[in-house]
Amino acid sequence: MTSVVTAGGISVTIRGPVVEESEAVLDRLVSDGVPGSLASRNAKLWGPDAAPLAARRLGWLGLPETSRSLAARLAGPAAEARAAGLDRIVLAGAGGSAVAAEAICRTAGAALTVLDTTDPHEVSRVLAAGLDRTLVVVTGESLEAESLRRIFGRAFSEAGLSGADLARRFVVVAEAGSAMERAAHEVGHHFVQSEPDVDGRFGALGARALVPAALAGVDVNALLDEASRLAGALRQPYDNPALALGAVLGSSALSRRDKLVIADHGSGLAGFAAWAEQLVAGSLGKQGKGLLPVPVEDVASPGFELTDELRRVILGRRPDEPGPGREAGVSVTGPLGAQFLLWEYAAAVAARVIGVDPFDEPDVRDSRESTAALLRSEEGTAPTVVSRPPVLVSGPVEVHAPEELLKGAGTLTDAMETLLEAVPEHGYLAVLAYLDRSGEAGAADLRSLLAGRGAKLRKRPAPVTFGWGPRHLHATGQYHKGGPRNGAFLQITGAVTADVPVPGRPYTLGELQLAQAFGDLRVLRSLGRPAVRLHLRDRSEGLAHLTEALA
The missing domain is CATH 3.40.50.10490 (Glucose-6-phosphate isomerase like protein; domain 1)
Structure with missing residues (x-):
């Protein structure tokens, strides 16, 4: 049995027993009016206890349109960087937005150095190469980002930069009213406001991911166009690939197939599996429940063999797998911008199915x-x-x-x-x-x-x-x-x-x-x-x- 759901450039193919297992969950989601409620940003979808936080975390649904203003907001910093010969972009950040920025740039073939680490060997190597051409984008207020901001500030100072020349080597992306914004204005850093209603896990199309990608030369509006083509299908009860994928994830988490093995097979989306991993694990893994994402190297790698505990997802075309039961699984194809929105929506839906708050991080x-x-x-x-x-x-x-x-x-x-x-x-x-x-x-x-x-x-x-x-x-x-x-x-x-x-x-x-x-x-x-x-x-x-x- 095979079910193919296609819309907005995305195709989700569900094969074998997975079709029947997810069908009852999908019907319940439709009867509960979940597609319309989620598209309308109903914060009560995950229960009354989750509603206050969810009300402040649903801005990701509108990012395909609201993020289009970033190009204009970045015009000044980008022009200054070009004029100063700053063509080496270093991202100092942490969390899902940093992983998303890396996937965006790797897929587009743009050079971006992502530092979401505290390893001194890795940081030392970045400091030693091309500091004179480096522009640092600092996102969020994590311990990693703040430490790296201090380290790069000292390195630029020791290289002879001071005053406005040193200050303009940083672009800070943070919420309005945050300590990071105040610090950026005090010393003269470029400041770009991030969305107040989007967290890093669901922020692949937000400022914290797109600002470093845009400065690295990626056409982020093209990425947003890809997401917009899918956005129109998210209200639909059927012919909605994101809802279908959410039903698969939710039904898998409820069953003993609670290990989501992800393999890339010609998708062209470099680094996407790592981003999907952080999204699925962080949004669903709580209260003793969840779905464990297991990215593997490819479809021939150890750990991809089908067992009764695994749900297999292939990014890209599906290889020929003859034999009884071997066809069980899911394959997803489509462009990167749409994939980001697809998986964010699916994770939010799956969280409702298994009864957890997708936006909380209690542990x-x-x-x-x-x-x-x-x-x-x-x-x-x-x-x-x-x-x-x-x-x-x-x-x-x-x-x-x-x-x-x-x-x-x-x-x-x-x-x-x-x-x-x-x-x-x-x-x-x-x-x-x-x-x-x-x-x-x-x-x-x-x-x-x-x-x-x-x-x-x-x-x-x-x-x-x-x-x-x-x-x-x-x-x-x-x-x-x-x-x-x-x-x-x-x-x-x-x-x-x-x-x-x-x-x-x-x-x-x-x-x-x-x-x-x-x-x-x-x-x-x-x-x-x-x-x-x-x-x-x-x-x-x-x-x-x-x-x-x-x-």
């Missing part, structure tokens, strides 16, 4: 507060982070874990296999790497290695996800702490050889990064999650050693 603050507690110290002193001795040392890799979890494992391979076996029934393993996302990109290969080894160890292989820290704190972090309690975690940290002080703060980036890692690990363990931390005494050698142990 994200736990890691933030845990990090803040580690950073609190007497003025002028570094944060207090106490590391216990490792339970196992294998070459350049230290293994930190409760002894009862490792069960006497004597080698790194044994330790990793013990962790895979500790994944709860119907659970998953998340790899969280607090490393250099560019210089140590090969760490992402650990996902497929662990998935492949887990398939050999367990009768029911556990899905394996991979996230960069601290990016994942703003993405899947909500699901890891608020979703179903069936996750196990492998955190990876690395030695710092060249640290970066944070001006005006009593800590360096390396200390901040470690505080974020320890803070998150402390929360996960307090929730009873199996968690192992690997510390690489030498990053390059450590990754090679770990890869060899899993190969």
Whole structure:
């Protein structure tokens, strides 16, 4: 059985048992008048408790039109940047908007350096290359963005810039009346107001994502045109691909198929799966419920095999999969702007189906507060982070874990296999790497290695996800702490050889990064999650050693 729903340049194809499973949910959504209510921004769709916050978070529905004023608002900063030869755009931010900006620029082939990290190696490399041509876009008021703003300010000053020349090296995107706006006006930074009724998770078409993309040379109006073509279909009860996808996501979360495996197969949307991951995990993973997104490398990767716990989504054309049951799944095609709106709408619909508030982040603050507690110290002193001795040392890799979890494992391979076996029934393993996302990109290969080894160890292989820290704190972090309690975690940290002080703060980036890692690990363990931390005494050698142990 196959159902194809097409409108506004988007096509959602649903095959096999998924059609019947989602049909009852779709009929209920239609009978409840959800398409019209959501298009009319009815804040009560997610219940009375969620209504006050939802009333302040539904502006994303109008972004395909309201964001068109950005081009005019950016005319001045863009002209100044061109005249000064500032053709290297660096985004200092965090959350869904930063991931969206990266996907926009990668898909368009535009150069944008995204720094949503506290890794000193990654930041040092960006500081060392082309600072004379750099314009920094600061979005939001996250700890990462504020630290990077201070670091770049000092770097520009040390390069001889001062006064207006230094101030104009920054474009600040924040809400009106915020501390960021006041600071920007005080020192003369360019300021662009962001939408007060849009958060980062649902803000792919908002100012915090589009301003850096536009300054990098992307035609953002073309992106908005793509979204506008779909927007007209969102009120429709039928022939509404976003509603159909929302019914699929919602019905999957209610069933035992609560792992959403996402593979790209020729979509041309570079980086989109990472954005979809943060949206789905953050909007649905709470109150012990949710849908775990698992982006994999491609349709042939370990972890994409069909099991009774997985719902598979393919971005792009669907490969030929003969055989009974193999056709079960969903494929989505369409341009990037429309895809952003499609998935935001579908996530909001799925949240109603499973009974959660898509805009709340009740568990994200736990890691933030845990990090803040580690950073609190007497003025002028570094944060207090106490590391216990490792339970196992294998070459350049230290293994930190409760002894009862490792069960006497004597080698790194044994330790990793013990962790895979500790994944709860119907659970998953998340790899969280607090490393250099560019210089140590090969760490992402650990996902497929662990998935492949887990398939050999367990009768029911556990899905394996991979996230960069601290990016994942703003993405899947909500699901890891608020979703179903069936996750196990492998955190990876690395030695710092060249640290970066944070001006005006009593800590360096390396200390901040470690505080974020320890803070998150402390929360996960307090929730009873199996968690192992690997510390690489030498990053390059450590990754090679770990890869060899899993190969």
